[in-house]
Amino acid sequence: MSDIIICLFSGSGYDRVAQGVVGAGRRMANQLNGRLHAVIVGAHDAELNIRVASVADAVVTADQRDLAQYQPELHLNAITQICREIRPSAVLFGNDTYSQESAPRLAHRLGGAAAGDCLDLITHDGAIRVKRSVYGGKAIATIELKRRPAVVWLRARAFDPVATASASVTTVRQTRLNLQADDRTRIIERKSEAAGQARLEDARVIVSGGRGLGGPEPFDDLQELAAMLGGQTAASRAACDSGWCPPSWQVGQTGKKVAPGLYIAVAIRGASQHMAGISDAKSIAAINIDADAPIFKNCRFGIVEDYRKVIPLLKEKLAALHK
Amino acid sequence: MGIICPFFLGYQKGAVNIIVCLKQILDPEIPVRDFHVDGEKKEAVRGSANLVTNIFCENALETALQLREKLGEKSGCRITALTFGAEAAEDTLRKALAMKADAATLVINDGHPHPDPLAVAQTLAAAIRKIGEFDLVMLGRESGDWGVAQTGGLLAEELGASCVSFVDHIEASDDGPDAGLIVKRQTDNGWEKLTAKPPLVVTITNNEFNVPRIPKTRDIMMSARQPITKWTLEEIGVNAAEIRTGGNYYEVVDLTIPVKEVTCEFVSGDTLEQKIEKFAERIIEITRAL
Numbered sequence: 001m002s003d004i005i006i007c008l009f010s011g012s013g014y015d016r017v018a019q020g021v022v023g024a025g026r027r028m029a030n031q032l033n034g035r036l037h038a039v040i041v042g043a044h045d046a047e048l049n050i051r052v053a054s055v056a057d058a059v060v061t062a063d064q065r066d067l068a069q070y071q072p073e074l075h076l077n078a079i080t081q082i083c084r085e086i087r088p089s090a091v092l093f094g095n096d097t098y099s100q101e102s103a104p105r106l107a108h109r110l111g112g113a114a115a116g117d118c119l120d121l122i123t124h125d126g127a128i129r130v131k132r133s134v135y136g137g138k139a140i141a142t143i144e145l146k147r148r149p150a151v152v153w154l155r156a157r158a159f160d161p162v163a164t165a166s167a168s169v170t171t172v173r174q175t176r177l178n179l180q181a182d183d184r185t186r187i188i189e190r191k192s193e194a195a196g197q198a199r200l201e202d203a204r205v206i207v208s209g210g211r212g213l214g215g216p217e218p219f220d221d222l223q224e225l226a227a228m229l230g231g232q233t234a235a236s237r238a239a240c241d242s243g244w245c246p247p248s249w250q251v252g253q254t255g256k257k258v259a260p261g262l263y264i265a266v267a268i269r270g271a272s273q274h275m276a277g278i279s280d281a282k283s284i285a286a287i288n289i290d291a292d293a294p295i296f297k298n299c300r301f302g303i304v305e306d307y308r309k310v311i312p313l314l315k316e317k318l319a320a321l322h323k
Numbered sequence: 324m325g326i327i328c329p330f331f332l333g334y335q336k337g338a339v340n341i342i343v344c345l346k347q348i349l350d351p352e353i354p355v356r357d358f359h360v361d362g363e364k365k366e367a368v369r370g371s372a373n374l375v376t377n378i379f380c381e382n383a384l385e386t387a388l389q390l391r392e393k394l395g396e397k398s399g400c401r402i403t404a405l406t407f408g409a410e411a412a413e414d415t416l417r418k419a420l421a422m423k424a425d426a427a428t429l430v431i432n433d434g435h436p437h438p439d440p441l442a443v444a445q446t447l448a449a450a451i452r453k454i455g456e457f458d459l460v461m462l463g464r465e466s467g468d469w470g471v472a473q474t475g476g477l478l479a480e481e482l483g484a485s486c487v488s489f490v491d492h493i494e495a496s497d498d499g500p501d502a503g504l505i506v507k508r509q510t511d512n513g514w515e516k517l518t519a520k521p522p523l524v525v526t527i528t529n530n531e532f533n534v535p536r537i538p539k540t541r542d543i544m545m546s547a548r549q550p551i552t553k554w555t556l557e558e559i560g561v562n563a564a565e566i567r568t569g570g571n572y573y574e575v576v577d578l579t580i581p582v583k584e585v586t587c588e589f590v591s592g593d594t595l596e597q598k599i600e601k602f603a604e605r606i607i608e609i610t611r612a613l
Contacts, residue, residue, distance in 0.1 A: 072486065104473035113441070136470075138358045141469075142577035144573060144574045146571055147571075183520075248512055254464070261609065272351075291589075296587045302589055313595070314599050
């Protein structure tokens with residue numbers, strides 16, 4: 001029982017999250033000398049199936065009609081059934097909404113143990129350990145899972161994709177599950193606020209605003225600035241709680257965990273909870289009126305000035321430099 | 324009497340029974356320089372930090388209070404605040420009562436200060452069964468200390484209930500009580516609406532509308548005199564010894580504070596314009612290299 005399952009919900013293609021999960025699964029299976037099974041649940045995605053099949057030893061897709069659109073109870077039942085057949089020692093998920101919702105319940109059903117938002121996976125004398133950030137990013141804990149399977153959802157971008165996919169592509173097996181209808185909960189409406197936009201988690205540049213902006217209006221400026229840099233706009237929890245921007249913009253321990261090449265924090269103080277969401281950013285720049293703001297302890301370069309004075313001029317300079 | 328009344332009967336009468344689970348934690352707002360860990364016990368050193376109610380738990384209570392308000396006085400909707408914690412966690416329940424929860428129950432934890440999530444879920448499930456009837460259990464999506472984010476899901480399994488995560492709004496369906504509740508939840512890039520029938524467990528996340536209310540001074544004073552039900556682990560019928568020891572689900576084997584080595588370069592210049600120019604140059608330099 002040293003086989004590993006990676007579980008993906010189709011719908012986002014072979015994105016960075018999927019690549020991170022696949023990479024983590026491949027390395028873990030190699031370390032444990034087990035087979036890597038990929039379970040792909042949801043509407044059929046041929047491209048995703050093929051990409052995963054070039055890395056995994058076995059691919060099972062559950063793409064029957066009743067699973068085309070995610071429903072919490074139904075999809076959990078489907079994944080549980082498949083896992084019971086394979087009897088893995090670990091099941092790995094990404095950190096998307098559906099994965100986070102499913103993982104602890106799956107662990108319970110399989111008699112396993114779960115851990116979430118993991119930054120590292122360690123196999124150690126037969127034990128499975130994970131590292132995760134705790135106390136709002138102030139500390140790192142190493143946790144040993146005492147039951148099998150270990151069900152782990154990963155901060156997927158912290159895991160490298162596989163370096164080279166193998167030339168041989170595994171056969172993709174389409175499974176037909178006998179699922180009982182479960183109408184206790186039913187998703188009746190879905191709305192994507194970032195329609196047509198790349199996901200915040202995949203942004204190369206992020207311009208983010210905080211409480212210091214004082215209201216919703218400055219976000220227009222931030223959006224313009226982000227557009228000039230080919231980036232996206234985000235916000236701190238304080239700004240989202242104030243209703244200045246949608247909750248899906250929230251970055252931090254309790255919002256999105258992002259990993260851009262450049263993160264520009266505008267009027268964000270940089271409490272550890274916020275920093276926990278940007279620990280994977282390559283470079284952080286800050287604009288803040290307070291030189292003692294904690295953000296300056298974590299950024300590569302910064303400017304101590306009122307953002308109101310900085311942003312208009314900054315846009316001019318960037319426009320000039322771009323030419 | 325409530326114990327013999329099945330939940331759905333209560334529900335069809337329009338009386339929604341809500342249990343809100345709350346957790347008391349070390350104030351997550353303490354500055355990094357005041358934060359220390361005990362490597363032996365593998366937990367944070369309390370030091371001078373306050374104990375507070377986890378913010379998402381307060382968002383959950385606020386969402387429950389708003390649902391009760393929408394259902395109206397006559398609906399008989401009842402909110403019970405429940406916590407599993409040390410004696411000091413009574414403060415969290417007093418605050419919940421001051422915010423106008425109807426009743427409060429404390430299961431006293433005299434064992435491991437941070438029981439594993441399965442131990443927590445088993446304890447809460449046993450307490451909920453002892454409380455008697457429920458339609459809706461509401462919890463914060465995760466705590467500001469260990470951020471485990473599993474209690475809701477595990478509790479749903481323990482109770483045999485369905486579960487929806489990252490919920491920020493709940494209302495009664497217009498189609499009458501049989502249609503259940505309408506639940507709105509946040510997703511990676513937007514939101515989803517669900518119909519949900521009790522018994523249901525939801526984990527609550529924050530939005531602009533569920534910022535916890537500040538209790539009135541009068542209600543704070545009244546809450547000090549309200550009764551709080553206190554149960555020991557033995558009294559709720561769990562394997563108390565196992566819960567006290569914890570760690571058969573998972574075990575924390577190491578806890579450390581990461582070392583960060585970043586020095587911020589403050590852009591220099593004689594005038595604001597020069598500084599901003601430097602700042603812009605650095606931005607271009609980095610973005611071109613991406």
